[in-house]
């Protein structure tokens with residue numbers, strides 16, 4: 001059904017590029033965007049997604065007609081959702097006027113539907129509610145999957161098969177972690193593509209050890225942007241084509257080019273800083289790296305012989321930046337609504353990125369390589 005929606009979208013706009021559609025009908029008065037936060041009872045939804053949506057609303061960045069639906073198994077009324085959400089909305093814009101008034105306006109647009117993630121029937125009930133709010137306008141829908149990855153596919157399958165009434169675009173934001181190696185990432189992509197086209201998927205990324213958490217995604221993205229050839233244009237596809245080329249020119253990471261570490265407890269100034277395995281949720285014998293440094297090589301004429309050094313770690317003496325970038329989630333949501341794909345990862349990019357790291361990740365795990373221990377708050381392994 002999502003694929004059919006896409007065809008419906010094409011016939012509405014007579015263009016092959018769904019992103020062209022958005023400039024036509026999002027700003028106009030005849031379309032509406034329904035944003036469904038799947039997993040709305042969770043931490044990420046409360047801490048990041050609803051506050052980011054509110055900030056976008058405050059800044060006038062959301063379309064005139066929009067609705068936000070929370071969806072999760074927890075039982076809640078609309079009023080209860082609004083109470084919870086209202087506690088998490090911050091006026092980062094608090095020096096400006098009308099913030100509380102704007103909050104009330106935003107909260108009136110927030111609704112809740114309780115349902116299972118694997119129930120087509122419950123998603124059909126949601127679909128009916130969305131339709132009522134869409135009021136006969138061209139209906140664009142954004143689903144934000146803020147749920148554990150093992151239920152992504154069920155939720156997409158059920159949302160897809162029940163979405164009979166949407167006649168605009170439908171897009172899905174997928175939270176990290178997106179797989180833990182080449183095979184699991186490819187399986188997830190294969191399953192998602194039963195229900196979605198590539199241009200409907202907006203990914204994000206992971207948590208399993210520092211290499212998967214930071215290197216395979218964030219640092220590799222920076223490296224690809226830095227080392228790629230000049231793209232033909234700043235169009236998302238042209239940029240992504242160059243990124244894929246440079247990623248595919250890289251040699252898979254070798255074990256001898258990697259140092260891994262794990263922080264241990266450390267007493268300083270009368271304070272006892274805990275080690276990684278002191279955390280109750282971490283197995284005492286965990287070999288998970290909390291630090292990694294690696295040298296990557298690009299096999300092309302421009303970068304021949306030049307090592308690219310990557311380093312990332314937790315509990316170090318300095319941070320990369322001290323604060324979270326305030327509007328990262330706002331940017332993410334806005335890009336997804338506008339169909340802007342430059343900052344999202346395409347499947348072939350993801351494959352190329354995993355191909356670089358999967359062999360070394362497997363070797364580290366199979367050989368049970370012991371990380372070098374470094375004191376909490378230090379520069380990492382010497």
Ligand code: NDP
Nearest residue numbers: 039041042043044045072073074146147148149175176177
């Ligand atoms: P939660 O564990 O809080 O899960 C979100 C909601 O999903 C829960 O409120 C619960 O809702 C439902 N849920 C949780 N576990 C299960 C389960 N086993 N089976 C079915 N439903 C379940 O996750 P977060 O909100 O912290 O994160 C959401 C996603 O975003 C995850 O994939 C996470 O890895 C990722 N992420 C989170 C970040 C964060 O800062 N929290 C940062 C980056 C990524 P209910 O019981 O009401 O259905």
